[in-house]
Amino acid sequence: MTTSEPVIRPAVPGDLAAVAEINAHYVTHTVATFDETPRTLADWRRWLADLGGHGLPFLVADLAGDVAGYAYAGPWRPKPAYRYTVEDTIYVAPGHVGRRLGTALLGALVTASAEAGMRRMVAVIADSGDDRSAALHRRFGFTEAGRLTRVGFKHGRWIDTLLMQRSLSG
DSSP: OOOSEEEEEOOOGGHHHHHHHHHHHHHOOOSSSSSSOOOHHHHHHHHHHHHHHHOOOEEEEEEEEEEEEEEEEEESSSGGGTTTTEEEEEEEEETTTSSSHHHHHHHHHHHHHTTOOEEEEEEEEESSSOHHHHHHHHHOEEEEEEEEEEEEEEETEEEEEEEEEEESOO
């Protein structure tokens, strides 16, 4: 494991194979995402272009040239009145968990989303019994906005989601 400091930077197409690999791990082995099929590289290319077209950030944690995590702010809902609200997504490669990359990614994502003119960020966190994601969000000023019970079914079990939110402006 490398000991260099991460560089948080905008994702480029060359990063997407690593992003797809990280995503595939969480889709296949966890309930952190409710996706049941990993996204293809073509899917990731379209998503990167779509977010860029909306002026929304898609970031990676670069450790000595390797993508060790990613984060993006996607539209919260498709209806026009939600255009200033984004949902955050953050994943760290399994071999790099515990190195504060999630902290670095979320901090940069909050800043970049505010700079993009967004006003509110929402986190939808699968409640798997592990509080790390909610704790990370609390450290960045997110507060609980509600809970949706038994809304996801994956790997043979029902999962709740915790909704958290924070302001991105004054």
